[in-house]
């Protein structure tokens with residue numbers, strides 16, 4: 350069985366969902382010489398066109414090869430001098446790797462969790478994200494947070510920082526605190542809240558924020574500083590006591606090691622669609638285990654990413670939580686896979702179907718297919734939940 354065809358597919362619809370960064374989905378369809386088909390997913394954000402063409406380039410390194418995921422990744426690592434420096438190449442390679450694991454599972458009639466040694470858990474605990482579209486005031490956040498808890502979620506994440514970037518002043522601190530306080534009061538003491546910073550701040554501001562928000566007992570502070578600011582993270586570490594989560598922008602095993610060795614991560618958030626698919630994702634998770642770091646997979650894009658993340662999350666001993674946008678996906682994203690991963694009681698039942706564990710709706714894919722397009726850039730950055738880049742006082 351050889352890899353015969355690799356096709357990038359961009360999906361879009363009028364219904365965009367809660368976040369511009371994920372208003373499109375980029376799929377990769379891999380077909381083998383004996384007619385098996387597997388699907389993977391790549392990261393869209395502001396890079397739809399470059400990722401699409403990167404998949405076309407990376408495909409040249411995979412077509413005609415057997416399905417030997419380690420060897421294929423390594424061969425491409427050898428060819429692509431910039432693989433571990435290029436987000437586009439990393440996400441293209443990850444998407445193809447996911448599709449290859451899907452095919453391996455289909456060949457053997459087994460879900461990925463079986464290929465990896467079997468389930469550690471039958472249900473994966475998840476936390477909600479994407480639930481606060483258009484929320485600006487503390488009352489907005491409190492109302493929507495209650496709705497999340499009423500759906501059975503035991504944890505939720507949100508970014509309370511409005512339009513602040515790099516630094517935050519007293520007004521920004523007050524507004525962020527009011528929002529977090531409102532959510533804590535709305536959800537009660539037993540629901541976990543997680544504070545997303547989206548890598549916005551410098552060391553002085555993020556340290557002040559941590560001191561101010563500590564009393565609301567967040568489970569973790571996510572990307573409190575700019576992603577590459579290792580020196581700032583050291584300072585944050587020395588001056589705060591909250592747990593730090595990061596990892597969604599790490600694109601290789603050895604880049605992850607740098608962050609783990611720095612001792613600045615408590616919760617690692619690998620993203621299977623850019624860290625290197627299942628092949629590198631499972632190594633990253635084991636590396637974190639050796640550092641006694643828990644895993645909360647980043648899972649913010651689409652339904653193929655969601656499916657494969659559930660598979661890996663089901664086998665990982667050091668799993669804390671899996672991120673979940675499922676209930677806040679636009680409906681077309683849910684419909685792209687046959688509906689087998691709903692969240693019930695704050696957890697997802699792990700599917701036992703072959704490969705990534707879900708069927709793909711090929712008819713709908715044909716309907717939603719579009720040419721790769723450049724997204725418009727407006728004042729509100731794509732990486733925030735829509736309609737939240739605002740002050741209220």
Ligand SMILES: O=C(O)C(=O)C[C@H](O)[C@H](O)CO
Nearest residue numbers: 370394478547647649732733
């Ligand atoms: O889900 C998260 O943790 C995010 O940070 C969501 C994003 O803004 C997204 O990953 C940007 O590409």
Ligand SMILES: [Mg+2]
Nearest residue numbers: 545547571597
């Ligand atoms: Mg994040």
